[in-house]
Amino acid sequence: MNLSRAAIVEGLEEILGAEHVVTDEEILRQRSVDNFRKLENIFGRHTLPPPAAVAMVGSTDEVAAVLAFAERHGINVVPRTGGTATEGGLETHVPNSVVVDGSRMNEILDVDPYDMQATAQCGVPLQMLEDRARALGLTTGHSPQSKPVAHMGGLVATRSIGQFSTLYGGIEDMVVGLEAVFPGGEVTRIKNVPRRAAGPDIRHVVIGNEGALCFITEVTVKLFPYLPENNTFLGWTLKSMKTGFEVLREVMVAGYKPSVARLYDPEDGALHFSHFAAADDCVLLFMAEGNPGIARATAEGIAEIVARHPECTPVESGLIQTWFDDLVWGPDKITREDERIRTTRNVNRTTEVSAGWSAINDIYEAAIARIRAEISDLTVLGGHSSHSYVNGTNMYFNYFYDLVDCEPEEEVSRYYLPIISIICEETLRHGGSIVHHHGIGKARAPWVRDEYGSSYVILERLKQAFDPSGVMNRGTIIPS
């Protein structure tokens, strides 16, 4: 039989103590959504059932006890750390869900400059770990724009990626080992070694699970030397995205590893570069880093490749550095943006996908053309590529619209989901992936079968095997 809200709260208080069980109604309403329905928080107009409680877990044992309690009583669990999710992974669609919040588990357990790895609990903000590493002349190499606010558990759970990914990779390239708790309370640890070939790489059952299979309690990531004094910035303007993709491809295929490699279209670029780029200019930019020889050779190699494309006009490198220095989003910038939306009712949204070099420009052009034709009230529609690989790149669509004759809580169904639909349809039609780094959440779950095709059975069986009672973040990744 389902437990009442009061009984759920009582059960959690027995495990954690009343001081670590949040039942304040306003906080519960806020915890029913994430950035996908951020307007519900900005305007205070909530539509989803609030969770029964937020369980502020303080240790792996407490996570295990809470997950055992949830499994015993069939309570839906929504894992949470930094709360910066953008795709509805934190939404509590199931009445009387319990949000299991790991932000109290915020200790850096070890920084090892000899084996070049650091271990942190799930609730450590990435910025805190990065600051600790930098004090030793090291870096994690991970720099998502949410670095000050996202935590290690969520960053691993979403397969996050940072601005320096072309050199350091995504989080999946950085995680060495981890600890996680599975439904029912089973604690499991994947040890820290440089590589293994002992069967399938089971780290990937946990990395990217978005709280739908297990709760990540501890992660160990690689460290690298931090040498910002050698950072070299390069930039060009050009008129065609197609040429820009071609240059990016040539750089990647030639084997260069700039930490930053980006291509902005005119509308997205105008948000950052209008002080030097014309209204119809695309902007191509790179940062080379590492020890002096590598940084120099990387910058020279890229410049040689771009020189083969005379339509690219060089930009003074200081202008690119200025842009770079203002890239990260801390709490102040997020609050300012929420206030801008509240007062102007002009909403900024993003959706990121990936595809091979032969398809990415077609996806970009087709999605932009359809959005422009099918969606009204747009004030900005553009995009950029920010993460490149030898075989392809991503496209990060960036769009703004005014809410016209639309209540804030209708924004997702009236504007956001129709645009996501177009982007997913065009990406799938051209053979790309509908999610490059924000996760599926609940927002893109309707397209997950088409994303996986015949491999969807593997995903379904993982869910059945590790969460047989279906209590982990129902509706996330796998539609309910």
Ligand SMILES: Cc1cc2nc3c(=O)[nH]c(=O)nc-3n(C[C@H](O)[C@H](O)[C@H](O)COP(=O)(O)OP(=O)(O)OC[C@H]3O[C@@H](n4cnc5c(N)ncnc54)[C@H](O)[C@@H]3O)c2cc1C
């Ligand atoms: C301003 C802004 C900028 C952003 N920039 C980037 C960027 O550059 N790159 C990028 O990749 N993303 C970016 N994001 C998205 C977001 O920051 C990432 O998805 C991040 O990894 C989420 O981490 P979090 O700690 O906030 O997780 P949360 O928001 O708390 O949770 C995210 C998801 O992971 C699950 N989860 C959380 N903790 C755990 C855990 N301990 N165990 C299991 N599951 C868990 C949740 O259930 C949810 O599904 C940005 C978001 C914002 C708001």
